Amino acid sequence: FDLNIKITFGTDYGCCFVDLGKTRVMAQVSSELVAPKESRPNEGILFFNIELSPMASPAFEQGRQSELSVKLNRQLERCFRNSKCIDTESLCVVSGEKVWQIRVDVHTLNHDGNLMDAASIAAITALCHFRRPDVSIQGEEITLYTPEERDPIPLSIYHMPISVSFSFFQQGTYLLVDPIEREERVMDGLLMIAMNKHREICSIQSSGGIMLLKEQVLRCSKIASVKVSEITELISKALENDKKARKAGERCGFAESMPQDRITALKMDETPVEMKDVTEKAEDIVKKSEEPPQTYPLNTRWQKHRKYLYI
Amino acid sequence: MEVCNSSVISLREFGCEQTLLSRPDGSASFIQGDTSVLAGMYGPAEVKVSKEIYDRATLEVLIQPKVGLPSVRERSQEQCVRETCEASLLSYLHPRSSLTLILQVVHDDGSLLSCLLNAACMALMDAGLPMSCLFCGVTCAINPDDQIITDPSATQEKECRAILTFAIDSTDHKVMMSSTQGSFSVNELQQCIAVSQKASEKIFQFYRDSVQRRYSKAL
Numbered sequence: 001f002d003l004n005i006k007i008t009f010g011t012d013y014g015c016c017f018v019d020l021g022k023t024r025v026m027a028q029v030s031s032e033l034v035a036p037k038e039s040r041p042n043e044g045i046l047f048f049n050i051e052l053s054p055m056a057s058p059a060f061e062q063g064r065q066s067e068l069s070v071k072l073n074r075q076l077e078r079c080f081r082n083s084k085c086i087d088t089e090s091l092c093v094v095s096g097e098k099v100w101q102i103r104v105d106v107h108t109l110n111h112d113g114n115l116m117d118a119a120s121i122a123a124i125t126a127l128c129h130f131r132r133p134d135v136s137i138q139g140e141e142i143t144l145y146t147p148e149e150r151d152p153i154p155l156s157i158y159h160m161p162i163s164v165s166f167s168f169f170q171q172g173t174y175l176l177v178d179p180i181e182r183e184e185r186v187m188d189g190l191l192m193i194a195m196n197k198h199r200e201i202c203s204i205q206s207s208g209g210i211m212l213l214k215e216q217v218l219r220c221s222k223i224a225s226v227k228v229s230e231i232t233e234l235i236s237k238a239l240e241n242d243k244k245a246r247k248a249g250e251r252c253g254f255a256e257s258m259p260q261d262r263i264t265a266l267k268m269d270e271t272p273v274e275m276k277d278v279t280e281k282a283e284d285i286v287k288k289s290e291e292p293p294q295t296y297p298l299n300t301r302w303q304k305h306r307k308y309l310y311i
Numbered sequence: 312m313e314v315c316n317s318s319v320i321s322l323r324e325f326g327c328e329q330t331l332l333s334r335p336d337g338s339a340s341f342i343q344g345d346t347s348v349l350a351g352m353y354g355p356a357e358v359k360v361s362k363e364i365y366d367r368a369t370l371e372v373l374i375q376p377k378v379g380l381p382s383v384r385e386r387s388q389e390q391c392v393r394e395t396c397e398a399s400l401l402s403y404l405h406p407r408s409s410l411t412l413i414l415q416v417v418h419d420d421g422s423l424l425s426c427l428l429n430a431a432c433m434a435l436m437d438a439g440l441p442m443s444c445l446f447c448g449v450t451c452a453i454n455p456d457d458q459i460i461t462d463p464s465a466t467q468e469k470e471c472r473a474i475l476t477f478a479i480d481s482t483d484h485k486v487m488m489s490s491t492q493g494s495f496s497v498n499e500l501q502q503c504i505a506v507s508q509k510a511s512e513k514i515f516q517f518y519r520d521s522v523q524r525r526y527s528k529a530l
Contacts, residue, residue: 011345011418015377022333026417030378053375055351055413057334062373105378107415109349110332266521267326285501 005231007125007238013152014130018122021180022112027122028105029130033144036092036099044091045101048076050119056111057181068115075116075205076106076123079161079194083202086127087156093135093142100132102155113180116192120163125235128157129242161202162231163194164224168210175216177223191217193224197232322462322510327429327521329437335413337438341430344464345420348427350434354410368405370397373413374427388424392431395478395488401441410440421464422450424476424490429514436522445481447514449507450474453495459503461510475503479511 006019014029037045052060052069060066080086091100104126106119131152134145167179167187176183184190189210194202201221206212323344332338335351342348355368362369372393374385396412412434414427428448435442452463452471460467468474473493480487486504495503 011420015418024332026415028377051375053413053415054353054373054411055332055335055338055349055375055415058353058356058411103378107375107377109351109415110334112333264330264525265326265328266517266524267324268517268520269324270321272321283498283501 005121005234007121007235009129009238009242014126016122016126016129018118018125020114020118020121020178022110023114023118023180024108024110025115025118025122026107026109027119027126028107029126030103030105031130031132032101032103033093033098033135033142034101035097036095041096042092042099043088044099046081046086046088047101047103048073048080048106048123049104050076050106050115051108052111052115053107053109056108056115060108060111071207072116072119075163075192075203076119078203078205079120079163080123083159083161083194083196085124085157085159085161085196085202087158090156094137098142102127102130102132111181113182113184114165114178117163117165117178120161120194121231121235124157124160124162125238127155128160128235128239130155159196159198159200160232160235161194161196162228163192163203164227166191166193166220166223168208168212172210172212172216175220177227191220193221195221195224195228197229199225320459320461320506320510322513323464325429325514325517327433327517329433329521329525335434335438337434337436337440339430339433339437340417341426341433343422343426343429343462345418346422346426346464347417348423348430349415349417350427350430351413351415352411352434352438352440353413354438354440355405355408356411358407358409362409363407366403366406368400368402368408368410370400370402370410370412372396372431373411375413375415377416377419388427391424391476391478391488391490392427395428395446396431396435398487399442399444399446399480400435401443404441419465421466421468422462422476424448425450425462428476428478433518433521436518443482445515445518446478446487447481447511447518448476448478449510449514450476451503451506453493453499453503459499459506461506473499475500475507477504477507479507481511481515484508484511 004021008017017026050072054060054062093099104123106122108115131154133152134150136143165178167176167183168189169187179187189208192205196202326342327339329339331340332351335353337352338350340347340349358369370393372389374389375381376385412431414430425448428446432446450462452460452468453473454460454471463471473495475491477486478488
């Protein structure tokens, strides 16, 4: 299978771009201190949101919860929340009062098929990349340190679930891994398997009404495990490279990762702006302009009105 | 109030990439220092009957913030971008069609509105839409020492007492749209406009260079 996956990171922690072929998504992780849920006072809150941006496809509309968006959101939640890949108890600051709420926003930028896989890779990579601010508790007081005061801390992640999608054609005779958009439109059914590199299945979803034999499902899970280990390798390498670059003090971010050798891209360095005759020009304009109209203070007008009213 | 003009005024390094997304008709990403914006453009396409205008194209601008749902701030930025685009697009050439411009904020490190305007213009150019003029966005800020700085970063913006953003057109270098916050004198306003006009020349040269580079192989 063709593995053109490209992972790049943004300037701040927790921002990452994933290119799966032509499909492009961006994930951003942010954290906030909130009160915990009543049923679970010791655990932090994880919130996932996939935005199907109208940029990704002309079929997506802003604000409308389409069926696809509900399906993707639900699958992403099942994949990450139920598999307990993040240690939510470590997100607790003061039990019952303050916990961290980790919010993952995935924006789809270009839809060329298989948004689910791209979103899952982006979400887990962004979560691994994210660093939350350091907190210290002294009695009743909670001090939140800015990134300049104390280094932010990474989240504790147990394992990395990654989803792989398979599309079926002609009642299960033909099988395609990682379908592109045109293949998705004509497929009979879709099977999504979320797995981690320890070969544990985190979630399976079969849709489209196709009936699969158990050998087919086993074969798919074998293919998925190979693919997942390759993808996990790629993610760890990308994270390592980014960590090294940040340590060496290089500038990281979207700007740096923009390819320079393409003719569709151009970069220009810091340019000075000439300011020679700016003051003269400005003074000239101000002198030539009209005088502002005379303003009258409000109370004289009111008094005039009162005279007429009482006649 | 006299504004000192001996300070070094410079624009941060900028970069752009065109046609990076396969689905939209035109797409561009514009980067000013660390602020970067991705723009995608669909059009001219079919329009909903409720939104159609009989003699012009309907332009819709959507700005997506990085975290959370769009709020009032994004709506006001959308209005600024939409007014500028409508003034420069020849929308009478495409009646009863829709033009949709989507801007995604990738990273905000100051001068966001001008970066949105620049990305919008590049995306419109990439989509090949007919325009009467190009436009660019320039942000000026007045810091507590009464100096004008262009293209401020987020830390510089926080210290400044006034931030002014202008959209300048390419033919006459006149102001198409202005959005300001903070207090400043009439003199300072005129100086900022003059500075923006000077800075816009550099940006328009950059547009020319990048489009020339892009089509150098096709010609």
